[in-house]
Amino acid sequence: MNSLAVPAIGGAELHVIEFGDIVNYFSPYTAMLFAFAVLFTVIAIVSRPERQVDIAFGGDAYYTKDIQPEQLKFQRFMAIACGLATLGAVVSGDVFNFTLFTSMVGITNIGIVAAYKNRHVLNAAFQYGIVAMIATVPLFGGAAIILATTGTLSMWELFGSAIAVPLIAKAFLVLGVMGEGMAPFYVAKAEITRAPGAPYVLIIHVSSLLLFLRVVEIVLSM
Amino acid sequence: MIDFLLFAVFTGLLLHGIHRKAIARIQGRPGPPIWQEILHSLKFSFKETWIPATASEVLFVAVVLVALGIWSAALFILLLEGSILMLFGIYMLHKIVEHGLGLSSGSPYGKFGAIRSVISAASEIPLFATIGAIYFVTGSLQLSDIIAYQAANGPLLLLMPPVAAAMYIVILSKMHYSPFAIIEAKEIVSGNRTEHFGVWRAALDVAFSLKTFVLLYAFVLIFIGGIPFAAVLVLMLLLLLSLSFVCALCPMLSPYDTVTMQSLATALVAVYLVAVVVIA
């Protein structure tokens, strides 16, 4: 019953996992993205954070910033949550689930750096949060337009040539994902990455790149 | 397959050497011999190696392995004429490698390199536009289909020059000494590679030589199509020499100018794409 429209640009369908009406699937492309998300989530779980070296101004002295255990636990928890949300988004077979996981990635991205008490990082996280929140409007709007015009959110239906998805819905989806941290809207994200805890901060970047790669496939296939 | 991988590694290192030599000659210097980068990688691999005391150990080593893995995978995608969407994916994942390299050591210079790597994310968008345009024209993202399309309709380089120019800029922004190479600029020592020395550096050299080989090879396959492998190598060399000219003659841009230039390139491709869609 579940077979993707041929030719699907992500490659042939390899495996389908159904949770009731929530259907996830692996194609060579989504499997590659999934493997990468798993890899970096595992790295976030097993690795210790780095200690950032700072030079004391005007001298030879340097000091390292250590992360307190409570903060480390919270950062790691948020990084794992972000990794799981990314995993959900890259293998989702349903446009709404994809948008839902994408917005969850936005929230956890703020969580990863929120515990770090530094004015610049928190300001950047706040600004990033505003952009990400605004971006959820076109994101869910795109999914809503797709549902309203085609009557379905399932990628098995949408990837077929029988259903024409309006261009504005595709543009909204891309815009929404870009708002979570891609090129013109990433300005605050660059400052966020100043926070210590490299394995966790890296997940912020992994998640937005993987989401963008996935939305490119979805939009080109529809 | 492993033979082709090793061939690509050594050819890539040789291309890096030729790149340095060409830049030096253009700037009126003698320059190192063209096999210098091969010797460099060997030299680094013999050197004493440890993980910096402040580094996040697992991440510090893992990004090196990831860099090698993704570019070997990219090479096999080209070899098996797979999907260029996957190639695009791997190119984007390289961003995470750059980022992880810089952040994992705790070094301030690495961190600056990593932050610059985030803000130069604009270099990925021209590639997205390229992929979209190719899909729109050829109706497929399988490399085998694209090559077949070019065999029937002539090279894409002549059919869509602005798209080829966008990919050219993408390759240029990943070359050593390029005007866009802000992440490894000398004012931040070696940027995100500052702390990866010895064996790590040798492994990264191997990975980056694969990257250069793959990007040049991909450009030739995507925009010129199926020609004998010897001709592909010659075209790759010519492409590299043209890149060397740009790198030798352009000063390194400041981070904000880099982003501006890359965004302008993206905007031009976007305008071209819209024009193509409207005319079609």
Next chain:
Amino acid sequence: MGTGVTGAICIAAGASAALDMLPLWGAGLLIVVAFPFFVVLLGLWWNASEGEGDIPFIGY
């Protein structure tokens, strides 16, 4: 030890793909996993390592 194992995996995968005993994508996958470890372990095997970790370079 690790160098030999990963190197052998790479060569075996390449050979079995050439002899049609393994699909090309399977051999590719094996090499993609084994090759990075081979390169790094090879360097770590023949390098001149005695040292302890040091703090990062912080400028002259």
